[in-house]
Amino acid sequence: MAVTELALLHLKNNNDLDAPENENVKTALRIAIQKQAAFAGYPVYLFTQIEDPSYIYLLGGWDSVEVHVRKWIPSEENQQLLASVQEGLEVAWLQHIDIHPAFQSNRNGRGGDVTPPSAPVIAIGRYFVEGSKRGVFQDAFSANRHHLEAFTAPTSISAGWGLGPGMEEDTVGSRKEEFVLFSGWDAVEDHSKFAELEGFEDFATIKQFLDGADIKHAVRYAAS
Numbered sequence: 001m002a003v004t005e006l007a008l009l010h011l012k013n014n015n016d017l018d019a020p021e022n023e024n025v026k027t028a029l030r031i032a033i034q035k036q037a038a039f040a041g042y043p044v045y046l047f048t049q050i051e052d053p054s055y056i057y058l059l060g061g062w063d064s065v066e067v068h069v070r071k072w073i074p075s076e077e078n079q080q081l082l083a084s085v086q087e088g089l090e091v092a093w094l095q096h097i098d099i100h101p102a103f104q105s106n107r108n109g110r111g112g113d114v115t116p117p118s119a120p121v122i123a124i125g126r127y128f129v130e131g132s133k134r135g136v137f138q139d140a141f142s143a144n145r146h147h148l149e150a151f152t153a154p155t156s157i158s159a160g161w162g163l164g165p166g167m168e169e170d171t172v173g174s175r176k177e178e179f180v181l182f183s184g185w186d187a188v189e190d191h192s193k194f195a196e197l198e199g200f201e202d203f204a205t206i207k208q209f210l211d212g213a214d215i216k217h218a219v220r221y222a223a224s
Helices: 020-040 065-072 076-085 131-152 188-194 199-209
Strands: 003-011 045-049 055-062 089-097 121-130 157-161 176-185 213-220
Touching: 003 065, 020 045, 020 055, 020 065, 020 076, 055 065, 089 176, 121 131, 121 188, 121 199, 131 157, 131 176, 131 199, 176 188
Parallel strands: none
Antiparallel strands: 003 055, 003 089, 045 055, 045 213, 121 176, 121 213, 157 176
């Protein structure tokens, strides 16, 4: 099953990627995403987090989790690429999501499974749900996602469940699932305006099933 890869990278000096001291990291990252794209057969994009530009998102695709984890990650080529950036860059987390990486052929903001990288701003929402509540959360989201889609149109939204291990277990041992939502916006302020609409109350019913959330915004890095 083809999957989307989402990884969060962090610059160790806490500056943005275009800072002079990150020139070597920037060059190495450009090479790395080109090599990964050639190996995986899907484009790879970089996004700079708006809230903290020292964080960089990598968005890519794989034919399966196994291809990424068992073939690419341990490969000599990838290990050399990792070594070239390890002094200035670290991986904060990495997640595979059950969204088909159809974004590589969808750049006009319509259709497809993943919000196109050409959207001016992409919101990346990570919603954490106890495993026992996954079904009711999914039902609530599916019933009310049209409110968000109507507001972001013609830019599409996309969402899926993380395929990696759950987050840490809580005190009663209930595994937490991760649900990832991508949405495209003209500006961060437009995302905030969604909360002012009448339909937001219906969409916000998903909150009752959450055990935490992390929502950030990012812009496409021009060099990717």
